[in-house]
Each structure stands twice: as structure tokens, then as C-alpha cells.
Amino acid sequence: MGHVENEGSQSGAIDPALWRGMTQRRFTRRQAMGFAGAGLTSALLATYGGTAVQAGASSVIGSAKWWKKQKLHHVVNFANWPYYIDVLAGKHPSLEHFTKTTGIKVNYLEVVQDNASFYQKIRPSLAAGQYTGYDIVVLTNNNPQLGYMVQLDWLIPLDRSLMTNFNKFAGPLVKSPSWDPGNKYTMAWQSGWTAIGYNNKQVKNPGTSIDILFDKKYAGKVGMLSDPFELGSVGLLAIGVEPSKSTESDWAKAAKKLHQQKSDGIVASYYDQSYIQHLKNGDIEVSMCYSGDIFQADLNSKYKDLTLMLPKEGAMLWTDNMCIPKYSQNPLDAMTCMDYFYNPQTESVVEYYNDYICPVPDAKQELLRPTGWNKAALKSLQPEIGLPTSVTANSLDVFPSTKQVKASKSYYNFKSQDEIDAWNNLFLPIIQGA
Amino acid sequence: MSSPPRRAAWRKGLAPYLLSSPAGLWLLLLFIVPLLIMLSITLKTCSPASGQCVMTWNWGELPHVVNLYRTQFVTSLIFAAVATIIDLVISFPIAYWIAFYGGRRKNFFLIMLLVPFFVSFIIRTLVWEFILSNNGVVLTFLKGNHLLPSGFHVLGTGFAVVAGLAYNYLPFTALPLYVALERIDRRVLNAAYDLYANRRVAFMRVILPLTVPGIFAAFLLTFIPAFGDYVNQEILGGTANTMIGTVIQNLFLIDSDYAGGASLSAVLLVISLLGIWLYAKLLGSRTIEEYL
Secondary structure, eight states, rough: TTTTOOOOOOSSSSHHHHHHHHHHHOOOHHHHHHHHHHHHHHHHHHHHHHEEEEETTTTTTTSHHHHHHHHSEEEEEEEEEOOOOBHHHHOHHHHHHHHHHHHHHHEEEEEOOOHHHHHHHHHHHHHHOOSSSSSSEEEEEEEEEHHHHHHHTOOOEEEEGOOOOHHHHHTTSSSOOOOOOSHHHEEEEEEEEEEEEEEEETOOOOSSSSSGGGGGTTOOEEEEOOOHHHHHHHHHHHTTTOGOOHHHHHHHHHHHHHHHHTTTTTTTEEEEEHHHHHHHHHHHSSSEHHHHHHHHHHSSSGTTEEEEEEEOOOOOOEEEEEBBBOOOHHHHHHHHHHHHTTTHHHHHHHHHHHHHHHHOTTTHHHHOOOOOOOHHHHHHHHHHHHOOHHHTTTTTTOOHHHHHHHHOOOOOOSHHHHHHHHHHHHHHHHTTTT | OOOOHHHHHHHHHHHHHHHHHHHHHIIIIIIIIIHHHHHHHEEEEEOOOOOOOOEEEOTTHHHHHHHHHHHHHHHHHHHHHHHHHHHHHHHHHHHHHHHOOGGHHHHHHHHHHHHHGOOOHHHHHHHHHHHHSSSSHHHHHHHHHTOOOOOOOOTHHHHHHHHHHHHHHHHHHHHHHHHHHHTOHHHHHHHHHHHTHHHHHIIIIIHHHHHHHHHHHHHHHHHHHHHOOOOOHHBOGGGGGHHHHHHHHHHHHHOOOOHHHHHHHHHHHHHHHHHHHHHHHOOOOOGGGGOO
């Protein structure tokens, strides 16, 4: 095979890439634009309560008719954030079970490091009307990128008929959320709080207020997050303003407070995910943090001094969302996979490992009394985790009380690009050190 | 009707252009055109959502970003200058020794100087991060023996960034210096000794003046890439010592602010060109290529 020399021969082997190009359906730019236009019309019709199915829109990507035509390809390319799924000896038990029962192979890729740079990587393909290489991507609701995908019609509306587990088991937190009413495009992967983490050996009287981040007592030992949307929201909470109801003049006041915090020498640095390492090392004593990180660090007995505080001003609640980018080649496999994670048995295995806020409340019972394949999976994971499943099941950070959820705060919902620019112009200079 | 000789002459005149056309085309397509595209982006307005740019003749972007990021420009200038001076001080004796005392093994010594740089730039810098980290070999040992206070750290400081720059760009300084020293005619040196110059005077009044073009070339070749570098800052530095290269990288790859990134790049380019112009003005444009 490998050495076919056929210069000048007409009937010889043709470059496989050329074959693909000739045999596979391609979207031209005009077609793509046509689809976008039609998508918009159907979206508008849907908003006005009409059933959008009409002759012209029948084959629109994501319509019921379009979904009916899709076939399983027994493969799905899943792009997720690192350390976000159960791992056992380099494999993922939950995904293995999925492959065993459905025959769909999952290429699980931990390629999303942050929303902005991941979006930059998939955008050129989407803009050119091409497959991004991923059938499922996970984006956070607190950054603008998920909104951009919806605005630009770059997400495939989900197949309502394939959301059986979701409809049955999804918790109130992730069912028809404010950033995606009716779960038109997304299903949550996990949620979490951006709260405060501290070392209880070094911090004796933490109190219950966000003011600890602005306390001169901890000058040079306070870590802040470098995500402008996280940083700005904490600034708003600190001046007593609810981020979701804030105005531009509130943003300016919050930025002033954060500038002051910086010039007073309170901030050690603005960190990305690396803050947790610095908190463990003792470089910083108190820091903005993501809830699951602290819980995971606690599991390791060496770092049990790290404590999570949900401040009385409220903790920011975010959700990472699974969605199907347009031009996905395996949308039906993606739908099947996404819904599979709403089975409480599956979710119990995922949650035992990753300790963020579980989108499936019934997974708690499955952690305490597993009823199926998850029994063996949880048991085999136990030596790795080192704690009984009941600890995860009873953790308020994984299955929070309604009171906790009510006390959490949502992010500001940007209404235009101008607003995003205004926000960035206020908070980015603080982080970038100007 | 042109006569055959005139036609030949015309052909002869065209020959150099034809011969240089592959290189010219290369330069045009892969250098001039991208440069013009970059400059045109500074005047455009780009959407962070779709990434598409529309020409709006926005002349305000350049002063806006320069003003916003002037601290980072200053940081970069200082870091690059300090790193370059460190490189000159370190590599001059080495280059001098190889050129004058290397003997038959000159090439061997040159290769020894370059061997570490056969490893990829990023990997080398990442290894330094590993060596200098708080729990790394060096600091653990020094702190364990109470030679340093326990809160001491290297990573994240401006010192780490300058050290990284100086390390990574050392060959760009050492090689031009070596070429300059190697080319010095030994008879000139002998003449100096014949005229009762001692070694110090011969060095100051013969060797040093003759290596000035080499020193300047080394300075430019080190300073210009170090000025725009972001890898060292990103890996070894922290938030308090952001360099302009890091800002440009963030603007392009994270914030989708193409106009801002292009504007800052244009300013970087102008500063670099100023350096080269100064070199050409003082030492002539012919000498620089001898060190590249």
C-alpha cells in the first residue's frame, strides 16, 4: 500500500484527501450563511410561540427533522477541562461503561484551559463553516464565550427527545438556567462556587465576610484570581452590590476598591488555576478559590488545613456547560453521551472523583447505596480517593442545601459587547499590572 | 526593431533582478505583505465574538494602547537592556579566550558553547522553572541549610525573568563578538606591542575599538528579540513584571483585541528599526551582515 508510485498514470491511486473532498458533503460559505439565516428565523418563531417547522426550515441544523436524519457513528470527541472526570489507572470508568453499553467510543480530551483561549482555537473552524474536531465542548456561563456561540448561531440546538435522563434527573440549579432558558443549547457538566479558601493554621479568626480579602493583616498573603469576570464580581460583592444587578458606575467603584487593595500591597498576585498550589505551599494564606479545589486538597491529608468559606455576602455560583458546536460530525453520539451523564449511577462515579456541585441530586443516593454497575466502579476508585463514598454524598459542597444555593450569587449578564469592553477596560488593567 | 547587441544589454540589465526574484518574491509574500496586513489591522475594529475585523480608520487605537501599557514597555526596555549587558559582560571574555587562545580547538569550544542551545527554547526555560521553583533542588537545599530565609523565592520576580532572558539569548551575543575578535589582524596587535603598548593599553586602544561593530551587532541581536520576548516572562515571571510581549500575546490569543495587539507590535517594530538605523548611521550598513 504505502509505496504506490504513479506519476503520470491516470488510473492510479488518488490522494485519499482528494477522495474525501469529492465524496463528502461540503458546506460552502453561502450554504452556511443560508443556514445561519434560517436558524435565526426559526429562533425568532420559537420565541413567539409558533412551531418553527415549515417547508424552508425543515432541514435546519438542530430542528426535529434534522435530528431524525442523524445516525450514530459510534465515536464522539469530547473537549473538557482537566481533572474533571473520574480517573482510574489512566482510564475513565464512567466513559468505559458508556462505551460498553452503547458501543460509542469517547475520545475524551482535556484541552479546555480557559474559556477565552479555547474559544480562539475553535473559532476559525466555525467561522469557515467547518468541523472543529469536537462534538462536545464545555464552556462556563461566567465568561462571554458561551454567549458568543449562541449569538453567532454556532451551537446545535439539542434534541429534546434524547434528553430523557436530563428531564428526569436534572436538579433545579441546572434545569432551564438563566443563561440558557429551556436548555435549548446546553446541559450542565458541573457547577461550583468562587469563594474564599484559607489555611486555618495561619488564619485564626477568618470571620464570615469577604472583607478578609481586603484585610491589611494579611498584606502580601492574599491571592486573587486573574479572570476579570471573577475579579470584578468579588469587587462588587465587597462594595455590597449584587453583581447580577450592578450598573457601570458600580463597576467603577468595585475597580477602585480592587486598585486600592493592590496599591495597599495586600495582593500577592493574580493567579489562574495555579493559586491552589500557592495556597498549599503557604505562599499565600487566603485566596479567592474554586470550591472543588479546596475539597480535593482536603482529601489529601497533607493539606487538610485548607478551609472553604462561603462568605456571608454570597459566593459566586458558576456552571460549566456541555454543548454541541455547529458542524459537529457526530451530533447523535454527542447527545447520547451528554444525556448519559444525567444518569444518577454515572454521576455518582464522576462526583466521587471531582467534588464540584453535582447537577443530579439523586446521585447522592447512588453514592450511599449504589444500585448497578457503579457499585463495582465506586469500590475500585476507593483506594485512589481514600475516603468512603458517604463523605462525598454528605458534603454540602457537592450536594448543597437549598439555603446555600439561594445564598449564592449569579454573574452579571452582559447585554452588549460595549458592556463587556467597559468591564474589561476597568478590571483587566488591575490584573495586567498597569 | 532592436538590434541584437542592445537586446543583449537589456537582458544583461535584467539578469540580476531575475536572479533575485525568488528571494524578492519570498520577501514580498512572507514579510512585506504580512507587515502591511498587521499595520492595516491597527486601524481596524475587530469583534471579539466573531474575530472579524472591519476597517474603521481608527487612528486612536495606537495612542490608547501605548498609554495603557506604557509601564510594560518600560519594564521590557529595562529587562532587555539589563539582560543584554549581562550577556555582553559574560560572553566577551569567553569569545576573547576562544578567539585568541582557542588554537586548533576553536570549533570544539564554539560547539561546546552552543550545545545547550540545541534543546528547544521552551524546554530550556521550563527546566529553569523546575530548577528555580520553591520546592526545587536549589532553593530546598539553600533553605534547608538556613542560607536563605524560608519566604525567599525566585520565580515570579523580575530577577528570574532577566536571568532567563540573559541565559536564552547568550549565543546571540557570544557569536558576533567571537567573529569580531577573530577577525582582528594579529599583526596590528604586534605593532602595538612594538610601539611599547602594554597589554592593557593594547586591549583598550586596539582590540576594543576594532570590536565595536561586533559589540553593537551583538547588542542589537540580543536586545531586539529580548525586548519582544514573552516566553521567559510567562514562565519565570509573575504579574508584577509583565513585559510588552506578554501583553501582545494576551491581546491576540486571549482577549481577541487584534487592533490593540497589532498597534503594540507596530511600536515594538519601530523601536527595533530605530536601533538598526542607529547602527547603520554610526557604523555603516555593510558591516552588520558580517555578524548575522
